[in-house]
Amino acid sequence: MRSTTAYQATTPGSTLERVTIERRDLRSDDVAVRVTHCGVCHSDLHALGASESSAFPVVPGHEFVGEVTAIGAAVTAFAVGDPVAVGNIVDSCGSCPMCRAGQENFCQKFPTLTYGGRDRLDGTLTHGAYAAEYVVRDRFVYHRPPGLDPAAVAPLMCAGITVWEPLRRWQVGPGTRVGVVGLGGLGHLAVKLAHALGAEVTVFTTSPSKSEDARELGAHHVVVSTDEAAMAAVANSHDLVIDTVSAAHDLTPYLATVALDGTLCSLGHLGTVTIETTALLVGRKSLSSAGSGGRPATQDLLDFCGRHGITADVEVLPSSAVATALDRLARNDVRYRFVLDLTDLS
Numbered sequence: 001m002r003s004t005t006a007y008q009a010t011t012p013g014s015t016l017e018r019v020t021i022e023r024r025d026l027r028s029d030d031v032a033v034r035v036t037h038c039g040v041c042h043s044d045l046h047a048l049g050a051s052e053s054s055a056f057p058v059v060p061g062h063e064f065v066g067e068v069t070a071i072g073a074a075v076t077a078f079a080v081g082d083p084v085a086v087g088n089i090v091d092s093c094g095s096c097p098m099c100r101a102g103q104e105n106f107c108q109k110f111p112t113l114t115y116g117g118r119d120r121l122d123g124t125l126t127h128g129a130y131a132a133e134y135v136v137r138d139r140f141v142y143h144r145p146p147g148l149d150p151a152a153v154a155p156l157m158c159a160g161i162t163v164w165e166p167l168r169r170w171q172v173g174p175g176t177r178v179g180v181v182g183l184g185g186l187g188h189l190a191v192k193l194a195h196a197l198g199a200e201v202t203v204f205t206t207s208p209s210k211s212e213d214a215r216e217l218g219a220h221h222v223v224v225s226t227d228e229a230a231m232a233a234v235a236n237s238h239d240l241v242i243d244t245v246s247a248a249h250d251l252t253p254y255l256a257t258v259a260l261d262g263t264l265c266s267l268g269h270l271g272t273v274t275i276e277t278t279a280l281l282v283g284r285k286s287l288s289s290a291g292s293g294g295r296p297a298t299q300d301l302l303d304f305c306g307r308h309g310i311t312a313d314v315e316v317l318p319s320s321a322v323a324t325a326l327d328r329l330a331r332n333d334v335r336y337r338f339v340l341d342l343t344d345l346s
């Protein structure tokens with residue numbers, strides 16, 4: 001086994017402590033990554049807030065970057081020193097229809113999560129990347145554009161890919177009209193990516209104060225969603241609306257802004273929602289969802305961001321300030337993503 005330093009919570013309600021954990025010895029298709037930066041995702045807060053003790057210990061962290069420090073005997077796609085990135089999935093069955101379609105994120109035998117998952121071979125609990133080192137199967141490691149700020153690349157691996165898949169699925173490009181609901185970690189990346197794809201971008205926000213930020217990120221229009229007249233003015237005018245809001249809310253006002261044959265893609269885990277089907281019938285509209293991304297789309301995203309110079313807007317904190325990052329994220333006090341600098345761990 002390989003020892004590494006990590007931040008771990010041992011029981012529900014306990015705080016993260018700096019501890020030594022064990023990673024597996026490299027299998028023939030494994031890559032060891034020296035983690036330099038890891039984004040702080042809302043999922044990390046959920047995992048740490050879980051009440052079942054069976055889910056613990058928890059080492060959070062599932063959007064990270066670093067450099068390859070060792071490779072297994074059968075690894076050919078990576079070499080020591082390569083700049084890489086890893087997201088929220090580290091394995092899948094590889095043979096079900098979802099995996100064969102390059103949608104490992106929807107693996108019918110359930111993808112192995114980067115933390116809080118079970119390794120497919122030895123059954124051990126996976127530990128995330130709030131750590132100095134991560135050991136991961138090569139198929140779930142991605143080449144990272146070396147010209148981009150590594151700290152600002154990390155959030156692409158969860159927040160970024162989650163908005164990228166719908167943008168690609170609905171073929172967003174020049175002439176497409178895209179709406180983005182919410183301007184947080186996911187939303188700000190949706191705006192940047194949709195803009196870079198050539199779309200005309202509208203941001204829907206409840207906070208008029210975010211208008212200037214939205215335009216700086218690349219939005220062409222900003223609509224305050226509580227302004228009924230402004231909402232009515234953009235009725236039936238978007239080919240794709242990506243709703244990034246995770247709190248329970250009514251989808252109907254956003255469906256109203258979708259154009260003929262357009263789609264509202266809701267990315268929040270909203271549970272049960274109620275829709276008057278007439279809101280879909282008139283205009284033959286679709287309601288969809290998405291989450292995370294498969295291997296082809298993930299590398300596609302990183303390559304696209306390399307070509308267009310796109311990264312997340314981040315606030316980088318030393319890993320020793322992890323409690324501050326989680327605390328502020330819980331209060332939504334972040335623009336737009338916290339990233340931990342883990343180079344202070346040995």
Ligand SMILES: [Zn+2]
Pocket residue numbers: 041042043062063088158159
């Ligand atoms: Zn995440």
Ligand SMILES: [Zn+2]
Pocket residue numbers: 092093094095096097098099104106107108109110
């Ligand atoms: Zn599968």
